[in-house]
Amino acid sequence: MLKLDQLRTEIYSSQGTVVAVDGVTLDIQPGETFALVGESGSGKSVTALSITRLLPDNARVAAGSVLLDGTNLVDLAERDMRRYRGRHIAMIFQEPATSLNPVLTIGRQIIEVVETHTELRGAAARSKAIDWLRRVGIPEPERRIDTYSFQMSGGQKQRVMIAMALATEPEFLIADEPTTALDVTVQKQILDLLLSLQRERGMSILLITHDLGVVAQVADRVGIMYAGELVELGTKDEFFSRPMHPYANGLLGALPDVEKRGHTLEAIPGRAPTLTQAFHGCRFAPRCHAATERCRAEAPALYAQGATHAVRCFGFAPTRPIAIAAVPERVAGAGAHNRREAGEVLLRADKLRVRFPIRSGLMQRITGYVDAVHEVSFELRQGQTLALVGESGSGKTTTGKAILQLLRSSAVVEGSATLKGLELMTANARQLLGARRQMQIIFQDPFGSLNPRMRVGEILEEGILSLLPEVTAVGRAQRIGALLDKVGLPRNCLTRYPHEFSGGQRQRIAIARALAVDPQLIICDEPTSALDVSVQAQILNLLKGLQQELGVAYLFITHNIGVVEYLADHVAVMQGGRIVEAGLSAELLSSPRHAYTQTLLAAVPRARLKAG
Amino acid sequence: MKIVVLWTDWVVFFVLAATLLYAWNVLRTPHLASTWRKAFASPTGSAAATVLAAFVAIGVLDTLHYRRLLSNSTGTAPTYGTETLSLLDHLLRKQQAGKERSYSAPLAYLAYEKEAVTTNGETRRIYPRLINAGTHLQDPARDRAADVITRGLVGAIKGMFVAGLLACLLTWFKSRRNGRGLAAAWSDIRSGRTRMPLRVVLGTVSVLCFLSGTVLALSVEYHVFGTDRVGNDLFYVVMKSLRTALVIGTLSTLVTMPIAVGLGILAGYLGGWIDEVIQYIYTVINSIPYVLLIAATVLILMTFIDNHADLFPTAANRTDARLFFLCVILGMTSWTDLCRLIRGEVIKLREAEYIQAAQAFGVSTWRILSVHLLPNVMHLILISMVISFSGLVLAEAVLSYVGIGVDPAMQSFGTLINTARLELSRKPAIWWTLATAFSFMFTLVLSANIFSDAVRDAFDPRAIHN
Known part of the structure; x- marks a missing residue:
């Protein structure tokens, strides 16, 4: 029903013309879920915006066609296009918080859509809206229809967005990362809802995502995008059982999970190319382990492999196929698990409790407290990794910050946390300065964690200046040079500013900054969740390698179960500020006891086919 | 000749030096250089900057002060003229000296008012020829x-x-x-x-x-813009007014900045009772009508100057001191908006992860304030500095209108407008004083505004640069 033919979308910027989508051809059948997968900048979202013609002002469809039941949407006048949007094609976006207007009730917004696209008016439209809210699983829809979006949780907002999108009964739904901003348990509910509504209504879904786990869970067919091109196309079964393109293989190999424990992940080297350049060879060739001269000289076409599978790689060309070398063997990490018993207790938290005061009234008196962390106890031994797992709001980041003593001025912290026998909660300024040499932190957002006005050299030097004042200028320069080598950054980056680096490189800078004072404990606060899968693998490999080399312990805060399985020795699962279950990661993850852990693990989408 | 450096002259020199230093720093810092290039790359911005530069050049010429040597006979101490002159006075000495008795229209050769002139023993009321124009x-x-x-x-x-x-x-x-x-x-x-x-x-x-x-x-040979009530050539007066306007704009801003930035960053970062106190102070200052505040302070000041005549040897010193203090007062009362702005920004930045990373390194509070926070609010400071400049120039006009501005002996747009307002009702109207003051002040403020727009666009990360 929907057919893209040689779609090419260009974005005009001050750096030149970015060909964000280049020659994408695909078709989506009625009742089918097609997943368009790619990393950031691969052109998957621009493809979706090209279909709905919602591109920004500086972008346009330069060539190709978008056929919906035979009508070319590219040629339609804007007035006619408006009729198509909503009635035939609906769209839901990634961020439910900003997709709804906060000053209108959700009912007003749904009724507006219903009245625009159907004949229903007044009470009939309202009852239709209530009906839709019920169908997307909002409890008490008669009452909730008059509430505002900020009175709802993230999952509920996304349900309302789905209700709005589907209220016009479109044949075709575009879901652009619909669950990326949500917790895994909520993600599962939303995906289940989408699937059941699809079955009920027989509509097609174009699902845009970076998460291969979600793809394995819901898609019928899969298209992999890289640098604006479709590089592999096939049914879900074909793709997961026999991925062909080296990039697709690399993506699957880069996903951390329990089977890859003790191995390094297959990080795809390098980074995605900028799309302002003219390509001559295969776009993936510079990062491909099997690339040959031919790959660099001429561009491969999308070669059909059977009825439904196609791949853009010379390894599968009908004439003169190149040999694709086997992916290099996974290297077993030397002795990563042999010294589990070796270390002493480095960090011990005992009945840690963090409360944030609620202030109100004229004099800002404290009128109550919010419990963020409630009696949390755990131990972390030297050279080991303890993962604090939980969904947003479970108090895992607060626990980390409380241990680092970053909350002294803003929260009430009780209980005890000892680092090598030193009680941190009552430590005075001088003791704390000594303790800070032992523990450091890496943050989630590599764009927010580096001061944009400081050079990389100054950023790395700051910690040494503050905590190791006895080190001379020469010593500092040597240390910084060694740090850059350790995290795999070139030496010449010292005089550059953070914005000149990619996300992965910035995270390397942040890691180098944390390592600058030779800490024994690093608190990693979701260090890879803002990164693409292939870059995440590079960073995880780096963290693991550093642990083996330096014997540093990680308190790893994350919601990503795959990362936990791959990296952690011990796991503590947090819910609502409490640790509900803790233990060795192998045991806990294979046989969870607590009901919440079971729900959490069951909700995690796996990037593989379900057995049977 | 004796070089005289008045208080506001020091300020002008200081500002010039600081600007040059900053420019040098900008050239060495790639991201700053590219941002500033963006500001000058906009055609309106660079045109406005050119006009501003011309005005500033005139202002600087008017800042190099000296007293003329009267006699230098050997054995006695040299004596100097009581009048403090500037390089601009020297360049425009013809216009300065070419005084009339009272009003005259632009390019006129006759006076505006009839006078009784006695020729050949007969007294008639005629429009006399001007003394220094069209002779x-x-x-x-x-x-x-x-x-x-x-x-x-x-x-x-x-x-x-x-x-x-x-x-x-x-x-x-x-x-x-x-x-x-x-x-x-x-x-x-x-x-x-x-x-x-x-x-x-x-x-x-x-x-x-x-x-x-x-x-x-x-x-x-003419009074291009006419003359004012005491017969001064308006062209000369308006040239002199430029410096006054520029000094008021820059010096007041200079006084504002440290207070606003210092208190804003402190309040935002430290929070707690410090924040409460600072908020309290600016709320109180904001609730006093600023004209009242300024009027009171100017009166105190005038009494002080009158009582300490020995501190101010010449009339120029006196008027200059009054200008200086007026700027200080203007600055002290207009810091609240910027302070509030910076406090809000710092409260946002305080939660930034790079600040927390610095805290985790045990970096001292002073260093966090100066190295991490200050550079990251610098764009706000800069934007507000260029915008408030024109506001302050206009404020001077308003204050002089109410009679609490600069010394009446000092040429300024405010005093010009103030003297012109009554004469508008005469017939035929004396329009030229107001027109001259208005068009020059308008050009100055407009170019400052356009330039500040360009600067803001360049520094605002949310602005779209196509």
Whole structure:
């Protein structure tokens, strides 16, 4: 029903013309879920915006066609296009918080859509809206229809967005990362809802995502995008059982999970190319382990492999196929698990409790407290990794910050946390300065964690200046040079500013900054969740390698179960500020006891086919 | 000759030095250099900057003060004139000296008011000839128009000649720098194919040269903009007013900045009772009508100056001290908006992860404030500095209107407007004082506003740069 033919979308910027989508051809059948997968900048979202013609002002469809039941949407006048949007094609976006207007009730917004696209008016439209809210699983829809979006949780907002999108009964739904901003348990509910509504209504879904786990869970067919091109196309079964393109293989190999424990992940080297350049060879060739001269000289076409599978790689060309070398063997990490018993207790938290005061009234008196962390106890031994797992709001980041003593001025912290026998909660300024040499932190957002006005050299030097004042200028320069080598950054980056680096490189800078004072404990606060899968693998490999080399312990805060399985020795699962279950990661993850852990693990989408 | 450096002169020199230092720093810092280049790359921005630069040049000329040597006989201490002059006074000495008895219209040769003149024992009330304007004309009624046109044209041609010279110089410089021929460089500039909008700058300079050439040529024999009530040439007065306006704009901003930035960052970062106290202070200051506050302080000050005459040897020192303190007072009362702005920004930045990373390193509070927070609110400071400049120039006009502005003896737009307002009701109306003051002040403030717009666009990360 929907057919893209040689779609090419260009974005005009001050750096030149970015060909964000280049020659994408695909078709989506009625009742089918097609997943368009790619990393950031691969052109998957621009493809979706090209279909709905919602591109920004500086972008346009330069060539190709978008056929919906035979009508070319590219040629339609804007007035006619408006009729198509909503009635035939609906769209839901990634961020439910900003997709709804906060000053209108959700009912007003749904009724507006219903009245625009159907004949229903007044009470009939309202009852239709209530009906839709019920169908997307909002409890008490008669009452909730008059509430505002900020009175709802993230999952509920996304349900309302789905209700709005589907209220016009479109044949075709575009879901652009619909669950990326949500917790895994909520993600599962939303995906289940989408699937059941699809079955009920027989509509097609174009699902845009970076998460291969979600793809394995819901898609019928899969298209992999890289640098604006479709590089592999096939049914879900074909793709997961026999991925062909080296990039697709690399993506699957880069996903951390329990089977890859003790191995390094297959990080795809390098980074995605900028799309302002003219390509001559295969776009993936510079990062491909099997690339040959031919790959660099001429561009491969999308070669059909059977009825439904196609791949853009010379390894599968009908004439003169190149040999694709086997992916290099996974290297077993030397002795990563042999010294589990070796270390002493480095960090011990005992009945840690963090409360944030609620202030109100004229004099800002404290009128109550919010419990963020409630009696949390755990131990972390030297050279080991303890993962604090939980969904947003479970108090895992607060626990980390409380241990680092970053909350002294803003929260009430009780209980005890000892680092090598030193009680941190009552430590005075001088003791704390000594303790800070032992523990450091890496943050989630590599764009927010580096001061944009400081050079990389100054950023790395700051910690040494503050905590190791006895080190001379020469010593500092040597240390910084060694740090850059350790995290795999070139030496010449010292005089550059953070914005000149990619996300992965910035995270390397942040890691180098944390390592600058030779800490024994690093608190990693979701260090890879803002990164693409292939870059995440590079960073995880780096963290693991550093642990083996330096014997540093990680308190790893994350919601990503795959990362936990791959990296952690011990796991503590947090819910609502409490640790509900803790233990060795192998045991806990294979046989969870607590009901919440079971729900959490069951909700995690796996990037593989379900057995049977 | 004795060099005199008044208080506000020190300030002007300091600001100039600081600007040069900052410019040098900008050139060495890539991200700052590219941002500033963006500000100057907008055609309106660079045109406004050119006009501003011309005004600043006049202001600086008016800042180099000296007292003339009267006698220097050996054996006795040299004596100096009581009048403090500036380089601008020297350049415009003809216009300064060419005083009339009272009002006269622009380019007039007769006075505005009739006077009783006794010729041949007979007393008649006539419009007397002006003492210093149109004296070279034999039959003014017949010759004046032709004379004005020829003089104006000659001046305009001279001005255009200077502009052409500058264009040649620029082309030569450009061709040297790019290693291309003169013709190629000129065609690049003419068709706007340069990185900076040189064509616009050159156009603005030409217009300025044309206008100033004409005015200067005419001002030798006429009062181009007329004269004021005590017969001063308005052209001279308005040139002198420029410095006053510039000093008020920059010095008040200079006083504002440290208070606003310091208190804003402290309140935002430290929070708690410090935040409460600072918020309390600016809420209180904001709730007092600022005219009242300024009036009270100016009165106290005037009493102080009168009681300590020995501290201020000349009239120039006195008027200058009053200007200086007026700026200080203006600055002390107008820091609240910026302070509030910075406090809000810092509260947002305080939660930034790089600040927390610095805290985790045990970096001292002072260093976090100065190294991490200050550079990250700098764009706010800069934007508000250029915007508040024009506001302060206008504020001076308002204050002088109410009579609490600069010393009445000091030339300023405010005093000009204040004296002009009553005369508007005369018939025929004396429109030229107001018109002159208005058009110069308007040009100054407009170019400052346009330039600040360009700066804000360049520094605002949310602005779209296509």
